[in-house]
Amino acid sequence: MAFLSYLISGLGLGSVYAIIALGYSMVYGIAKMLNFAHGDIIMVGAFVAYFAISSFKLPVFVAILLSIAACTVLGVVIERLAYKPLREASSLSVLITAIGVSYFLQNGAMLLWGTDTKIFPTIMSGSLNMGGLSISYLTLITIATCVVIMIGLTMFINKTKTGRAMRACSEDKGAAALMGINVNKIISITFAIGSGLAAVAAILLCATYPSVYPTLGSMPGIRAFTAAVFGGIGSIPGAFLGGLLLGVIEILSKAYISAQLSDAIVFGVLIIVLLIKPTGLLGKKISEKV
Amino acid sequence: MKKLFCKKYRSRTFSFVIVLLAYALVEILTASHSMTRLITSLLVPITCYVVAAIGLNLNVGVSGELNLGQAGFMSVGGFTAVVVSGLLASTISSPAVRLVIGILAGALLAGLIGWLISIPVLKLQGDYLAIVTLAFGQIIMSILNNMYIGADSAGLHFAFVTNNIKLAEGGKMFVSGPMGTAGVKTASNFSAGTLLVIVALILVYNLMYSKEGRAIMACRDNRIAAETVGINVAGTKTLAFVMSSALAGAAGALYMLNYSSVSATKFDFNTSILILVYVVLGGLGDMTGTIIATTLLVMLPEMLRFLSSYRMLIYAIVLILIMLVSNNASLKVKMEKWKQSFKGNREGAEKNA
Numbered sequence: 001m002a003f004l005s006y007l008i009s010g011l012g013l014g015s016v017y018a019i020i021a022l023g024y025s026m027v028y029g030i031a032k033m034l035n036f037a038h039g040d041i042i043m044v045g046a047f048v049a050y051f052a053i054s055s056f057k058l059p060v061f062v063a064i065l066l067s068i069a070a071c072t073v074l075g076v077v078i079e080r081l082a083y084k085p086l087r088e089a090s091s092l093s094v095l096i097t098a099i100g101v102s103y104f105l106q107n108g109a110m111l112l113w114g115t116d117t118k119i120f121p122t123i124m125s126g127s128l129n130m131g132g133l134s135i136s137y138l139t140l141i142t143i144a145t146c147v148v149i150m151i152g153l154t155m156f157i158n159k160t161k162t163g164r165a166m167r168a169c170s171e172d173k174g175a176a177a178l179m180g181i182n183v184n185k186i187i188s189i190t191f192a193i194g195s196g197l198a199a200v201a202a203i204l205l206c207a208t209y210p211s212v213y214p215t216l217g218s219m220p221g222i223r224a225f226t227a228a229v230f231g232g233i234g235s236i237p238g239a240f241l242g243g244l245l246l247g248v249i250e251i252l253s254k255a256y257i258s259a260q261l262s263d264a265i266v267f268g269v270l271i272i273v274l275l276i277k278p279t280g281l282l283g284k285k286i287s288e289k290v
Numbered sequence: 291m292k293k294l295f296c297k298k299y300r301s302r303t304f305s306f307v308i309v310l311l312a313y314a315l316v317e318i319l320t321a322s323h324s325m326t327r328l329i330t331s332l333l334v335p336i337t338c339y340v341v342a343a344i345g346l347n348l349n350v351g352v353s354g355e356l357n358l359g360q361a362g363f364m365s366v367g368g369f370t371a372v373v374v375s376g377l378l379a380s381t382i383s384s385p386a387v388r389l390v391i392g393i394l395a396g397a398l399l400a401g402l403i404g405w406l407i408s409i410p411v412l413k414l415q416g417d418y419l420a421i422v423t424l425a426f427g428q429i430i431m432s433i434l435n436n437m438y439i440g441a442d443s444a445g446l447h448f449a450f451v452t453n454n455i456k457l458a459e460g461g462k463m464f465v466s467g468p469m470g471t472a473g474v475k476t477a478s479n480f481s482a483g484t485l486l487v488i489v490a491l492i493l494v495y496n497l498m499y500s501k502e503g504r505a506i507m508a509c510r511d512n513r514i515a516a517e518t519v520g521i522n523v524a525g526t527k528t529l530a531f532v533m534s535s536a537l538a539g540a541a542g543a544l545y546m547l548n549y550s551s552v553s554a555t556k557f558d559f560n561t562s563i564l565i566l567v568y569v570v571l572g573g574l575g576d577m578t579g580t581i582i583a584t585t586l587l588v589m590l591p592e593m594l595r596f597l598s599s600y601r602m603l604i605y606a607i608v609l610i611l612i613m614l615v616s617n618n619a620s621l622k623v624k625m626e627k628w629k630q631s632f633k634g635n636r637e638g639a640e641k642n643a
Contacts, residue, residue, distance in 0.1 A: 034417060036563075082610055089617035092356070096570050099563055100609035107602040222424075222559065229421045258451055264432040267425035274422055275410050 001132055006255045007248060012139035012208065014247020015146030019201040020224035021231070021239040022153060023194030029170040029234035030190045033091065036098040037078060039221020040105035041195050043214060045071045045202030046120070047113055050212045053121050060123045068199040075195025076188050084184070102218075109214035120210035123203075142204045149197065150240045157236060166190060170234065223250075226270050232283025241281055302495045305578040306488065312585070313484045328592055337483025338364075338545040340584045341490045343568040344577055345537030348494050350566065351574030352503070353530035354510030355412070356420040359427025360538050361561035365434055365554055366403050367396030367539025368546030372471045373439055375547060376464045377446075385477035392477070393486065393543040400539020401532050403430075408531040412524055427562055434554035439465040470553030471546060478548035486544055490537050491577060497533060506530050507575075571612060 020042060027035045048070045052063035082101050086094050127136040157163040168176040169186045177183050205220060206212055223246060231242025246266060253265040273281065294303045316333065319325045346360045371392030378388050411422050438449040442461025449455045453467060465471055497503045505526045508516040517523055546552050564587075572583030590608070594601035615621065 028417075034420075082614070085614050086617050088619065089613075092350070092570050092574070093613050093617050095356075096567055097610055097613040099567065100606050100613065103602060103606035104610065107606060111599055111603060222428075226421065226425070229418065233417065258436075260436050260451055261432060264429045267428045267432075270425050271410065271422055271429075274414060274418055278414050278418060280418075 002255075004133055005135070006251050008135050008139060010248035010251035011244060012142045012247070013251055014227075014244035015142045016201050016205045016208070016243075017220065017224050017227045017247050018146050018240045018243025019149055019197050019204070020220055021227040021243045022149065022236060023197040023201075024224055025228040025231075025233055025236065025239040026153075026166075026190050027194045028228065030166060031083065031187055033083065033094045034098065034225070035194075036095070036221070037101040037105060038194065038198060038224070039217030039219075040102050040109075041071050041075060041078075041198040041217070042202040042205070042220060043109060043212075043217035044074055044105060045199035046206045046212045046216055047109060048199075049203050049206065050118055050120055053123070054118075064200075064203055067203060068196045071195040071199035071202075072192045075191040075198075079188060079191040084187075106214050106218075113214065115214060118212040120206040120212050122210070123207050138204075138207055142208070145200065145204065146240070146243075149200070150236070153193075153236055162186070162189060223266070226267065229280055230270055230273060232280030235280070235282045235284070238280055238282035245281075299499075301576070301578055302491075302499075305491055305495075305581060308578060308581060309484060309487055309491070313480075316480060328595075329589075332588060332592060333480040334478050334483050334548045335545065336585050336588045337480065337487050338541045338548075339565060339568065339588055340487050340581050341483075341541035341544070342538045343565050343572070343580045343584045344487070344490045344494055345534040345541070346565050347569045347572070347575065347577060347580045348497070348530055348537070349534035350569055351576070352498060352510065353506050353527055353534075355527065355531070356417070356566075357423045357531075357534070358420050358559070358562050358566065359423035359425075359430070360534070360565045361557035361559070362427035362430035363400045363404055363535040363538035364542030364545065364561070365557035366430060366542065367393075367400040368542035368552065368557070369434055369437075369439075369465060369471070369554070370399040370539070371396040371543030372474050372546050373441075373446075373464045375477060376462065376474070377441060379475055385475065386482070388475075389477040389482055389544075389547055392547055393540045396543030397536040397540040400542065401536030404535025404539075405528065405532045407535075408528045412527050412531065424559065424562070427559060431554050431558055434465075435468055437465055437554075438463070438467050468553060468555075470551055470556075472551050474547065474550050474552075476548055476550060478544050483544055486540060487581070490540070493533070493537070494577060497529075502526060502529060567609065 020038065024035065024038055027033065027038070045067045049063045049067040052058045052066050053060060058066070078101055082097050083094060086097055124138045124141065125136075127134045128140065155163075157166060165176065165181045165186050166189070168179065168181055169183055173183050176186075201220070201224075202217075206216075224243065227242035227246040228239045229242070230246060231238030231240065233239075249269055250262050250266050254262045257265060277283070293299065316325070320330070342360055342364055346357060349355055349357045349360075374395040375388040375392040378391060382388050382391075407423075407426050411419060411426070414422055436451045438447075438453045438455055440447045440455045440457050440461055440463040442458040444458060447455045447457065447461075455463070457463065463472065464474075497506075505516065505521045506529065508519075508521055509523045509526050513523055542557070568584040568587055569580055571587065572579035572581070591601055591605055594604055597604055
């Protein structure tokens with residue numbers, strides 16, 4: 001029974017990682033960049049929701065929408081100002097810029113909102129009891145949200161015109177542009193979706209672990225990055241699978257092996273997976289042409 | 291002498307000159323008591339980061355593999371040096387000798403771990419390789435953060451996760467888990483740091499201008515072409531990786547022997563990223579640039595202290611702006627034109643003379 005409840009809370013945490021990893025993976029697939037500032041967008045989303053609920057006493061639903069809107073705008077603005085001028089630059093320059101943006105967001109948050117930890121209000125309580133097993137509604141909603149987002153994104157990518165354009169851009173930007181696709185617009189849309197998802201993840205994360213502080217995003221950011229690579233970066237089902245597995249491994253290793261070493265175990269599993277399958281669980285193998 | 295300034299070796303000579311000039315400048319300023327305490331406290335860390343960044347540049351710039359775990363190797367070297375110099379504290383009284391032995395031991399163990407890690411890591415490529423180095427860095431930090439090492443008359447004692455070491459009378463703990471090292475007899479100083487920078491430069495330049503070095507660069511530029519001319523790609527990449535981690539180990543040893551207490555979390559992912567920033571801003575494969583960029587960027591947050599809480603924000607903006615400006619296409623064209631006209635003028639002047 002204990003195992004089952006750990007497993008479910010692992011799936012809950014994993015769903016949050018999966019939602020963040022989806023954003024990471026989409027941005028990577030299209031812009032081919034490791035967006036290290038993604039974790040800090042989560043932090044901004046958490047702060048917006050916190051202030052909307054605690055200070056302005058807005059209903060939770062409005063706060064969620066507000067947070068998503070703020071993050072979407074932030075993501076697009078960051079892309080326009082910092083990443084777009086570097087489209088032709090080396091990937092390392094883009095990486096350093098992303099790190100700069102991450103520092104900027106963290107330190108900006110510290111100045112604006114202070115370094116102290118704020119307690120995120122409880123937005124949902126209660127739990128479902130099934131034969132001695134108690135699952136909080138929050139965990140259920142987190143998992144359900146993640147599944148809905150995953151299915152929605154897959155449909156969006158595969159069925160809509162914009163989704164097709166996204167796939168075209170991720171394969172070959174030059175050819176996509178020749179086909180009349182506005183590549184810059186597609187990249188902006190990708191950043192918007194990724195950042196909006198980060199806001200959803202922020203609220204789910206803070207509802208489960210209710211503390212809000214300026215460096216909140218860095219650890220989930222690294223974890224989600226790991227999850228995205230774990231599942232095969234650039235692949236949407238891969239990010240979903242990677243996130244869930246990572247969450248389960250983290251909670252189970254905390255429960256059964258050692259709380260202090262859970263980091264080492266999570267990253268150890270990642271290394272083993274990459275050694276067996278160098279492009280991640282569901283990653284595509286791209287053979288090199290001579 | 292003329293050879294030192296020929297085009298091929300000019301940058302190498304220049305980097306040694308810069309290090310020596312900086313050392314002389316610091317010595318003069320110290321002698322005339324015009325150094326603030328703040329800058330004096332930064333001198334050894336600067337040399338540490340320079341050595342680690344030179345090592346990382348060998349890996350990222352010369353060998354072309356992104357490494358996000360350099361800080362992990364620094365901590366391996368540092369903790370080794372603390373234990374070794376702690377064990378030798380009673381037998382060797384000279385701090386300089388202990389420092390040298392500590393640095394050598396740190397570099398050796400970090401190099402060894404680097405070699406072990408390189409076996410799986412170098413099978414991967416690109417961003418996957420980067421994330422595995424990140425993972426190893428986190429694992430090293432997580433392990434060292436839970437490591438307890440002490441010594442008494444019966445020898446060394448190790449413990450992991452829970453501290454169950456019972457030391458005999460007169461025993462001493464070197465490393466106590468999340469608290470990090472404690473009561474380290476400091477041995478580092480700026481002269482030793484400068485010497486280490488020079489040794490690192492000699493090692494890296496000798497490698498770069500040797501057959502192996504050219505092989506490393508060939509693998510970076512085109513792996514397949516390098517393979518077809520008979521270069522052992524895995525071997526040369528391993529060489530660069532091990533050398534890079536050994537240098538990081540030496541840097542970590544110097545760093546941790548500079549403070550009486552350092553915890554393993556000092557060498558986290560952010561430190562790895564910071565060193566990477568020094569390398570990229572200094573220029574990939576450009577050791578002189580690395581030295582200058584590291585020195586400036588370690589000092590920058592301290593120099594911006596008058597801005598108090600805004601300093602890290604300004605630091606971030608400076609970082610982004612440098613990247614945007616240095617990659618600006620129209621600016622590059624202008625620079626090129628300016629360079630051309632400058633060259634033209636000089637050639638004209640030479641002809642007239």
